[in-house]
Amino acid sequence: RRFIAVSRRGKFLLLTLDNGATLVINPMLAGRIRYGAPLPRQRTRDALVLRLADGHELRYHDVKDMGKVYLTDDLSQIPTFAGQGPEATDPALTLEVFRQRLRPHRGEIKGVLTDQTFVAGIGNAYADEICWRAGLYPFRRRPSLSADEVARLYAAMRAVLEEAIATLRSRVGEAIDVEVRDFLAVHGKAGQPCPRCGTSISEVTRERRATHFCRTCQPGLMVARRATGTSCRTGC
The missing domain is CATH 1.10.8.50 (Helicase, Ruva Protein; domain 3)
Structure with missing residues (x-):
């Protein structure tokens, strides 16, 4: 699969796939995402590891296990996603x-x-x-x-x-x-x-x-x- 877009909505990171699905990450308080060369082994609290075609990897690490990761083709099914207000930096929020x-x-x-x-x-x-x-x-x-x-x-x-x-x-x-x-x-x-x-x-x-x-x-x-x-x- 190939990522075709990366975006954000509120506190959610959205990575859109070429099959129409979206990988959604809400890191909450302690979630961290690392992009770089592969690590020799999986670390404790690594919740997700994606190995990419360029040889790098994307790791989602959460020391408090509070974050959420979803793979969905319907964003409205993600709790709290649909009910979000406008972005705080949206020019339309006059x-x-x-x-x-x-x-x-x-x-x-x-x-x-x-x-x-x-x-x-x-x-x-x-x-x-x-x-x-x-x-x-x-x-x-x-x-x-x-x-x-x-x-x-x-x-x-x-x-x-x-x-x-x-x-x-x-x-x-x-x-x-x-x-x-x-x-x-x-x-x-x-x-x-x-x-x-x-x-x-x-x-x-x-x-x-x-x-x-x-x-x-x-x-x-x-x-x-x-x-x-x-x-x-x-x-x-």
């Missing part, structure tokens, strides 16, 4: 469309950004970056946002993602299994100074998901420290 799609949501800003039915492709790390760029507290409820704040959120989303794409294209090259995160402003940097004001970056953990923000640049009500596992570091 500010007005963004406002309209945002209006029905009542939850916290970060949760809305990572809801793939709202817009597709934003995960935990970039949601943190977008909220920081917009100067918005990630746990604020959507109805509390003013029209100007919604515009800031939209502008931040476009800028953060476009800059990240450009950075990754220039730095990653063919090392597609390498995760480059050092250019991020706040995510994963608890205790380090905020690039904008110097305040120590705060971290809140809920259900094993960490949120990073600056309590000076992103003012908001303090997060309740419930007995459900929420924890807070660095004075948040």
Whole structure:
């Protein structure tokens, strides 16, 4: 079989085959794809190995076994695929469309950004970056946002993602299994100074998901420290 196209939809990588089928990979949190010379043996947690005609191989490696791999001729049968919203970087997602799609949501800003039915492709790390760029507290409820704040959120989303794409294209090259995160402003940097004001970056953990923000640049009500596992570091 021959691959005739490679594309992306949200967090799904799509490799189209010449027989009409599509190999779909959703790497989730820890999945990595390696393209290169064959390795001498299969590694633990190698979920998929494709040997290519040019002598290279494509390996999907997942240390947490959270990712999903599908071979299908009907993408609508893949869970959550059909219900995705527009791509976050789609030019058709104008500010007005963004406002309209945002209006029905009542939850916290970060949760809305990572809801793939709202817009597709934003995960935990970039949601943190977008909220920081917009100067918005990630746990604020959507109805509390003013029209100007919604515009800031939209502008931040476009800028953060476009800059990240450009950075990754220039730095990653063919090392597609390498995760480059050092250019991020706040995510994963608890205790380090905020690039904008110097305040120590705060971290809140809920259900094993960490949120990073600056309590000076992103003012908001303090997060309740419930007995459900929420924890807070660095004075948040």
